Amino acid sequence: MLTPHAAVDRRHDLSQPLEALSPDETLKASSRQLRGTIATGLLDRITGAVPGTGPKLLKFHGVYQQDDRDLRDERRRQKLEPAYMFMIRVRLPGGVCTPAQWLKLDELARAHGRETLRITTRQTIQFHWVLKHHLRATIQGLHDVLLDTIAACGDDTRGVMCSVNPDVSPLHAEIYDWAKRASEHATWKSRAYHEIWYGDERVASSEPEEPFYGRSYMPRKFKIGFVLPPSNDIDIYAQDLGFIAIEEDGRLVGFNVVIGGGMGRTDSAPHTYPRLASPIGYVPVDRVMPVIDAVMSVQRDFGDRADRAHARFKYTIDDKGLDWIVGEIEARLGQSFAPARLFHFTSNADAVGWVHGRDGHDHLTLFIENGRVVNGETAIMDGLRALARVHTGTFRLTPNQNLIVSGVTPEARPMIDAIVREHGLLALNDRSGLRLNAMACVALPTCGLAMAESERYLPSLLTKLEASLARHGLERQPITIRMSGCPNGCSRPYIAEIALTGRALGKYNLYLGGGAHGERLNRMYLENAGEPAILSALDGLFARYAVEHLPGERIGDFAVRAGYVTPVTEGRHFND
Amino acid sequence: MTQAVDLPSAPTTIRPDILTSRQWNDLQALATSLSAAQALWVSGYLFALGGVSRGAVLDEPSPGIASATAAPVRTLTILYGSETGNSAALARTLADRAGALGLPASAIDMAEYMPRRLKDADDVLLITSTHGDGDPPQPAASFFEFLEGPKAPRLSDLRYAVLALGDSSYEHFCEAGKRLDRRLEALGAARLHERIDCDVDFDAPASSWTDAVLATLASSASPTSVAAGRDGRVAVAPAAVVVDRQHPLTATVVGNLVLTGRGSTKETRHVELSFPEGGLTFTPGDALGVVVRNDPQVVDQLIECLALSGDTPVTLAKRTTTLADALTSDYEIATVTPRFIDVWTEVTGADDLRRLTTTEGAAERAALIRTHHVIDLVERYRAPGISAETLLKALRPLTRRLYSIASSLSAVPDEVHLTVSVVRYTLHGRERTGVASGHLADRCATGETLPVYVQANPHFRLPHDDVPILMIGAGTGVAPYRAFLQEREARGAAGRSWLVFGERHFRTDFLYQVEWQDLLKRGVLTRMDVAFSRDAADKVYVQHRLVEQARAVFDWLEDGAHVYVCGDATRMAPDVDEALVTIVECAGGRDRDAAVEYVHTLQQSHRYQRDVY
Numbered sequence A: 001m002l003t004p005h006a007a008v009d010r011r012h013d014l015s016q017p018l019e020a021l022s023p024d025e026t027l028k029a030s031s032r033q034l035r036g037t038i039a040t041g042l043l044d045r046i047t048g049a050v051p052g053t054g055p056k057l058l059k060f061h062g063v064y065q066q067d068d069r070d071l072r073d074e075r076r077r078q079k080l081e082p083a084y085m086f087m088i089r090v091r092l093p094g095g096v097c098t099p100a101q102w103l104k105l106d107e108l109a110r111a112h113g114r115e116t117l118r119i120t121t122r123q124t125i126q127f128h129w130v131l132k133h134h135l136r137a138t139i140q141g142l143h144d145v146l147l148d149t150i151a152a153c154g155d156d157t158r159g160v161m162c163s164v165n166p167d168v169s170p171l172h173a174e175i176y177d178w179a180k181r182a183s184e185h186a187t188w189k190s191r192a193y194h195e196i197w198y199g200d201e202r203v204a205s206s207e208p209e210e211p212f213y214g215r216s217y218m219p220r221k222f223k224i225g226f227v228l229p230p231s232n233d234i235d236i237y238a239q240d241l242g243f244i245a246i247e248e249d250g251r252l253v254g255f256n257v258v259i260g261g262g263m264g265r266t267d268s269a270p271h272t273y274p275r276l277a278s279p280i281g282y283v284p285v286d287r288v289m290p291v292i293d294a295v296m297s298v299q300r301d302f303g304d305r306a307d308r309a310h311a312r313f314k315y316t317i318d319d320k321g322l323d324w325i326v327g328e329i330e331a332r333l334g335q336s337f338a339p340a341r342l343f344h345f346t347s348n349a350d351a352v353g354w355v356h357g358r359d360g361h362d363h364l365t366l367f368i369e370n371g372r373v374v375n376g377e378t379a380i381m382d383g384l385r386a387l388a389r390v391h392t393g394t395f396r397l398t399p400n401q402n403l404i405v406s407g408v409t410p411e412a413r414p415m416i417d418a419i420v421r422e423h424g425l426l427a428l429n430d431r432s433g434l435r436l437n438a439m440a441c442v443a444l445p446t447c448g449l450a451m452a453e454s455e456r457y458l459p460s461l462l463t464k465l466e467a468s469l470a471r472h473g474l475e476r477q478p479i480t481i482r483m484s485g486c487p488n489g490c491s492r493p494y495i496a497e498i499a500l501t502g503r504a505l506g507k508y509n510l511y512l513g514g515g516a517h518g519e520r521l522n523r524m525y526l527e528n529a530g531e532p533a534i535l536s537a538l539d540g541l542f543a544r545y546a547v548e549h550l551p552g553e554r555i556g557d558f559a560v561r562a563g564y565v566t567p568v569t570e571g572r573h574f575n576d
Numbered sequence B: 001m002t003q004a005v006d007l008p009s010a011p012t013t014i015r016p017d018i019l020t021s022r023q024w025n026d027l028q029a030l031a032t033s034l035s036a037a038q039a040l041w042v043s044g045y046l047f048a049l050g051g052v053s054r055g056a057v058l059d060e061p062s063p064g065i066a067s068a069t070a071a072p073v074r075t076l077t078i079l080y081g082s083e084t085g086n087s088a089a090l091a092r093t094l095a096d097r098a099g100a101l102g103l104p105a106s107a108i109d110m111a112e113y114m115p116r117r118l119k120d121a122d123d124v125l126l127i128t129s130t131h132g133d134g135d136p137p138q139p140a141a142s143f144f145e146f147l148e149g150p151k152a153p154r155l156s157d158l159r160y161a162v163l164a165l166g167d168s169s170y171e172h173f174c175e176a177g178k179r180l181d182r183r184l185e186a187l188g189a190a191r192l193h194e195r196i197d198c199d200v201d202f203d204a205p206a207s208s209w210t211d212a213v214l215a216t217l218a219s220s221a222s223p224t225s226v227a228a229g230r231d232g233r234v235a236v237a238p239a240a241v242v243v244d245r246q247h248p249l250t251a252t253v254v255g256n257l258v259l260t261g262r263g264s265t266k267e268t269r270h271v272e273l274s275f276p277e278g279g280l281t282f283t284p285g286d287a288l289g290v291v292v293r294n295d296p297q298v299v300d301q302l303i304e305c306l307a308l309s310g311d312t313p314v315t316l317a318k319r320t321t322t323l324a325d326a327l328t329s330d331y332e333i334a335t336v337t338p339r340f341i342d343v344w345t346e347v348t349g350a351d352d353l354r355r356l357t358t359t360e361g362a363a364e365r366a367a368l369i370r371t372h373h374v375i376d377l378v379e380r381y382r383a384p385g386i387s388a389e390t391l392l393k394a395l396r397p398l399t400r401r402l403y404s405i406a407s408s409l410s411a412v413p414d415e416v417h418l419t420v421s422v423v424r425y426t427l428h429g430r431e432r433t434g435v436a437s438g439h440l441a442d443r444c445a446t447g448e449t450l451p452v453y454v455q456a457n458p459h460f461r462l463p464h465d466d467v468p469i470l471m472i473g474a475g476t477g478v479a480p481y482r483a484f485l486q487e488r489e490a491r492g493a494a495g496r497s498w499l500v501f502g503e504r505h506f507r508t509d510f511l512y513q514v515e516w517q518d519l520l521k522r523g524v525l526t527r528m529d530v531a532f533s534r535d536a537a538d539k540v541y542v543q544h545r546l547v548e549q550a551r552a553v554f555d556w557l558e559d560g561a562h563v564y565v566c567g568d569a570t571r572m573a574p575d576v577d578e579a580l581v582t583i584v585e586c587a588g589g590r591d592r593d594a595a596v597e598y599v600h601t602l603q604q605s606h607r608y609q610r611d612v613y
């Protein structure tokens, strides 16, 4: 292992014996490359859970053990175990899936997932409500259409994101290809997945199963994304490792690299904070994989493995110093980064509706509120299934939890139009500027970490805010608002113009002043506030913004200029 | 009689006469291995052993005892309720520091602590945070529920102190800690030290609380200040009162909850009754008889339909009362009997009914009985002007219902638990409820009373502690096994145990699921199989699980296991019986006759016992 700078503090990293590290490190190391006792746990009929170390290891397989929190207290009294069930997260780099794959997702959700699918903030699909004895069938069903759930969760590279840019398809195809290859390259390789879920025989081999990850995998999750300016739809500054596409004369020539972004924090733990990724320079296009290896290996070797709340790459960088980290990356890469190239972002939102792409095809972005695909007021699930039955292009899931029917040929357009009309799907897009730019994480009743409602609550809160916006003539004004049910920030709230993170049922912290294209963190304005306080604070902000804003000024910028909050310049000052 | 003895005033190397040389050697070996704190603990332990388990107090304490070590050692318990680990960490620190002061205790999660044990605790230090919106931490929920519930014991001998963790930005600051403090006081416990409510910066206030509490404990542990111990208490022997069918005992409902989860097709309840100390004695396997009353609404309907008055005085065998009261407490007013048909034929002269009283009409009569309640016939065959006496003559006395006892006195003294499947169905467009199960479900809220008695069942008994047991039950048939396992755990029985349970749905109908899981974890239950008949297309019942594991079942039988079958008499019991024969055939290599004989022999030798209904 390279250690060019001997002075660095190594008391909590991979160089230490397991006993000195967090128990999760022992668990990974003794899991026989992520096998553990999952297979036997699946057969245990006495519990709907997977006992022992099962739940932690299952995450690496893209499977989360959860329980219906609405029933938790009731069942405890009834001497019944919690209503265990599983969330399954599909690995879908760049959010692109074929109609055939969509039909399978739809079929599996109807059979095992309470007839709902969830588009996530990292452009993939989650099933919820899957019972233990349906796990194998679901994962094998995905396998039928060449989908898997490997590394969708766990201490490894998570789903790799990629801009959706429907109107610049030629470059999208190339960048999407990088995202896909990055995902293949960086996910773990153990055969555990095939053995447990597909029932493959264990093959003996003298080769190490995980040449990169070893027995200990990463200290914590690691997130990679590719963005194609001027859109910053994927929130590149929230990634552990981000690649910003640089084009010259319509050709992709290389990437600016950013490192160390992340949202997660914990209330009343000031040593945790959201952080925007730092730019570290430019590399030509053929250096993507070596950069991934170098960056990930630095975090693998130096990340904190004693305190999981402090194990993300952002803390490694702030602890060791950005310069030191870049030096270490360059040493491993065997080359220096070139100075970053110029680019600019305009927005991190999706433009809904039809666009005509430069490839001559049409693309329809549908607003799916909070990514929840379900037959509700509009039969979204049925509508999308009908589209998938005839569509010849692809579906793209957006980082804003929306869905694009992409690559509609001129010939197919009338048929697609007819289905969209029949199912009333265009009406989904007829929403206020606030709602179209809103996101909520899943939270209750499935998320085990939720402290407050999010997905189930935001829509009704928005209705109240829309009334207030209407009073001030701001119905069409795009305003980014994001809600998370806890401070982990799965909806990337800390870069929204307005954000709410849950503290307890009905209580939220209110944040203001994030940048509209993901370039600035927001800051807390109200702590532990209930709905009346939130509504009145925001009504006040809307009122002033309506009369005082400068031409083209976004509400996040206004909140900073008007002194509602002081801007956050660096993540570690977020809690100041 | 205990002797007065001289206690050593200092460690000695010379064997005192009172000990044999073997005892002396053992003691020396132990003594040299102990730390100071351990030694102090052991001295207290041995003292308590002398004083309590021999059932007497030293009658002539020598002066040495009183001044040097006579302080009855009070035990210290440290409990914490924590969700994110803060209270847990503080509790561990507290335990370490207490240990260093010679007050050994370990920090116990409220989730792991049987709150009943508080009754026998001396000094308890509690640290809890608040979560949700002023709620106790999730893992401590059951602890709080018990303590704040009607079953919490008086704790007048307990001393305690509470440290509350919270966050003052929440409306209900440190509410859980405050609740504990209030409740313990209300239960008669004495506060050792004022509660401290800590905000998110809890380190400083927590450590000053720790200091103060430990100082108080350390000073009170010194011999002079200790109040008289608890060991002098004499248990009062319960007066010998006979409780039987004729003389039921009034029990109080202290718990009544639905075991089946939301969406279940069934309603099965867990009912807990408490009775005065020693009031009932029973052995696992016994049943409880309950004296119930009819649904007052059904009584009213009947009286109204017959145009009678509920106040009409009626004379019964043992007392005079009103018609309404008699119909409520003394007569079966739902189930139709042949006697009812006879009387009703007389009263109404209805030809339809008369036909049924003949021999040819027997089958039809049986069908009528199965598909009608008294009220249905009374409405159809009007009897204007009928007298109260005539009505009562048509009815049979209300019978008492039995329920297998689902608890063991060794584990839960002074309580008896039942597992009740509530009978509800619709007949002729009207909702009907079983008399007893309906009474238990709808009119037995906590605090209500119920006359009960024990119905012994000597044919359903645990074997010797070392003998393996195979318990098979569907639905409420698991009830006695809960008592069996409680008993075996309390006795520390070494025998293996295997439970095979069946119901409809895993999600909603896995009665006492969490308890079985815990028993498995603790090794009290060795093995468990379940069959849920409506979860998959192919209906799986307990007998299928038995046959699937024929080899293991047969091995257990050959190892001398006792087999129990409890629950449904009509289908399950014969199916299981058949399964046992099949198992002996297949796994035991017997022909059918020999297998039948094998199972028969099991029965004869009381190794195959059934309690089916």
Ligand code: SRM
Pocket (backbone or CB within 6 Å): A064, A066, A087, A089, A119, A120, A121, A122, A123, A124, A125, A126, A152, A158, A159, A223, A238, A261, A262, A263, A264, A265, A312, A371, A440, A441, A442, A443, A446, A447, A448, A449, A488, A489, A490, A491, A492
């Ligand atoms: C589904 C999704 C939210 C959504 O509404 O779409 C989600 C849902 C969950 N996240 Fe997340 N996260 C999701 C994107 C994010 C993002 C956004 C992003 O990556 O762009 C973040 C912030 C970025 C970051 O990582 O810092 C995020 C930060 C977290 C954290 C905090 C991590 C940290 O460093 O502190 C946790 C908790 C943890 O890991 O301990 C978490 C944990 C969870 C879990 C798995 C809860 C758990 O660990 O038990 C949630 C499952 C809830 C459920 O019932 O489905 N999730 N999570 C997103 C799925 C993304 C995907 O497809 O992979």
Ligand SMILES: Cc1cc2nc3c(=O)[nH]c(=O)nc-3n(C[C@H](O)[C@H](O)[C@H](O)COP(=O)(O)OP(=O)(O)OC[C@H]3O[C@@H](n4cnc5c(N)ncnc54)[C@H](O)[C@@H]3O)c2cc1C
Pocket (backbone or CB within 6 Å): B287, B334, B370, B371, B401, B402, B403, B404, B405, B419, B420, B421, B422, B423, B424, B425, B426, B427, B433, B434, B435, B436, B437, B438, B476, B477, B479, B611, B612, B613
């Ligand atoms: C030794 C022993 C142990 C027992 N242990 C238990 C136990 O642990 N748990 C338990 O729940 N029970 C147990 N029972 C059964 C219990 O005693 C009662 O019989 C049962 O609770 C029903 O009583 P009830 O008064 O509620 O219903 P009743 O008023 O007696 O009504 C039951 C009657 O209603 C009628 N009925 C039921 N369903 C329908 C329908 N769909 N359509 C038409 N008529 C219908 C039937 O005629 C049935 O006999 C045990 C019985 C015995 C003998």
Ligand SMILES: Cc1cc2nc3c(=O)[nH]c(=O)nc-3n(C[C@H](O)[C@H](O)[C@H](O)COP(=O)(O)O)c2cc1C
Pocket (backbone or CB within 6 Å): A268, A451, A503, A504, B081, B082, B083, B084, B085, B086, B087, B088, B128, B129, B130, B131, B132, B133, B134, B135, B137, B165, B166, B167, B168, B170, B171, B172, B173, B174, B175, B200
């Ligand atoms: C979701 C949540 C809800 C909370 N609700 C309250 C509350 O209502 N009142 C309060 O005083 N503290 C509340 N707190 C603060 C905790 O009690 C405090 O963080 C404490 O230190 C946690 O201790 P523990 O780690 O032992 O659980 C809450 C904390 C969380 C995470």
Ligand code: SF4
Pocket (backbone or CB within 6 Å): A441, A442, A443, A444, A447, A448, A449, A450, A451, A454, A484, A485, A486, A487, A488, A489, A490, A491
């Ligand atoms: S932000 Fe918190 S509540 Fe929402 S999904 Fe993520 S972990 Fe769950």
